[in-house]
Amino acid sequence: MKNPLLTAIAMAVGIVVLAGYFLAVDMLLTLRAILIEWATILVAVALIAGVINLFAVHWRKVTRGSAGGASGSTQIYSLVLVTGLSATLIVGGWLGPTHPYALWIFNNIQLPVETSLMAILAVVLVYAGARLIQRRLNLLTVVFLLTAVVVLLVSGPLFGFDLPGLAELRAWIGRVPAAAGARGVILGVALGIVTTGLRLLAGVDRPYEG
């Protein structure tokens, strides 16, 4: 059972913020600014709660092991996460985020790991493209893959060869079909956001316990 008071507060806050965007009434603008400021603070507090949740979940995997549903490798990953999180919190919290030790952690651990994941992503995307032919071979798939190949050939010419007309074709793809498709998707998403927002304001969707 949802709490009607919480629903009423959420709806009222939503309506005030929305009205503040459209109506240039001083009181509404002030109220909107205050509410958004509160929301910003709450989002920051939520980050602390989220990190505590992340720590708790992995701590449980480390301490309970297979009894907690974690396999051996999962337990090791969780141990790495718990150790890394604790070390970063201690170093960053104690010495400050701009201290050389904190920067060392960022430059020598986080940055290389994220860069490696980006490199893996490139391979995964090539593999996904090949699998797409196998899974959904139709006209749209062929157009999709040909476009990707043309854009790739122009962005990084193979062995330095520059095929004539390809750069113009790539520019046209970016200017006409890609821009038109992107705008279509963005317009659809915008309309979806409007109707989702209205459902929230009407209290139909209530993603808070209440």
Add this chain to the structure above:
Amino acid sequence: MNLESLLGLALVAAAMVLILGYVAAVRKWEPRALRAIQTFQSLQRAIGLAVEAGNRLHLSLGRGNFLSSQAGVGFAGLSTLDLIARSTSISDKPPISSAGEAALSILAQDTQRGAAHDLGGEFDPARAQLTGVTPFSYAAGAAALLGEDEVGASLLVGSLGSEVALIIEAGERAGSPALGGTDNLSGQAVLYASAHNPLIGEETFASGAYLGAGRLHHASLFAQDVLRWAVILAILAGAILKVAGVL
């Protein structure tokens, strides 16, 4: 009030009128039939399997910042999570969710706790996790979740960039097909190429209507469709007037 604000307000007002009009009309007539979307048919099958075969569903809510327009697709994901949590309530394995934004993970916990509470079940906070706060740490954490639990299918509804490919690939390896959509253009392209069943653009926001969340979800989908046609007609009219030299 400037023209931009006026147009924005008119759009919101039109959507509201269409939603209320549809709800009033449905009281007299049957609701309109929804066109078949393969992704939602697959999702319904996955929900059925979750109940019958004891497979778990995973919902990836993305990294939508709550203080930006990305919040919209995040809320759509939470609405889907609520429906899935309620639909699979009799399953031994309730759904799990992953988020890359702290506020989203807290709301996901609240959503799952609310569904469990309403249906007399128990809630474990580990079922809604913040798996990372950067795109790749989030994707790596979510991918690890798929390998640990017996996940039957993965639904991706949220603000997801190209890192979504890592989650989908991990799902493929774990035998859990991916379905979903995003508001992010590069994420949309990656989902089209790698997901079993991608959702395009506004389809991402239609899950409520397709999963039987009630007539208000049908009504908002109807409003979305009507407004989309209005925008298409406005663009066409603009193009014609431009060619005719009026604009």
